[in-house]
Amino acid sequence: MxxxxxxxxxxxxxxxxxxxxxxxxxxDRVLALNMFGTKTVLLICVVGFMTERTDFLDLALLYSLMNxxxxxxxxxxxxxxxxxxxxTEGQS
Numbered sequence: 001m002x003x004x005x006x007x008x009x010x011x012x013x014x015x016x017x018x019x020x021x022x023x024x025x026x027x028d029r030v031l032a033l034n035m036f037g038t039k040t041v042l043l044i045c046v047v048g049f050m051t052e053r054t055d056f057l058d059l060a061l062l063y064s065l066m067n068x069x070x071x072x073x074x075x076x077x078x079x080x081x082x083x084x085x086x087x088t089e090g091q092s
Contacts, residue, residue: 002050006043013039026078030071037067 013036020032041064048056 002046006046006050009039009043009046013043030074030078033074034067034071037063037071041067 016032016036016039020029020036023029023032041060044056044060044063048054048060
């Protein structure tokens, strides 16, 4: 049962990578990469359950937080062109 779930997650991860490469816009690519990260967290949880190692859940939680921060940074960079403050914020 869990092997089938792992294979299904791997198939959806492959489809997400294909969408990330072929996506017509930047936002399609970002959404595909976000989905890939979410499916990676799910795969880590399934593998942890199959091997009966509960520490994989901690790794999955850490990876999900890193995925969230990375997506926020990527969207900020795609919108503003840099990670710092804009030029008009510092001038009064």
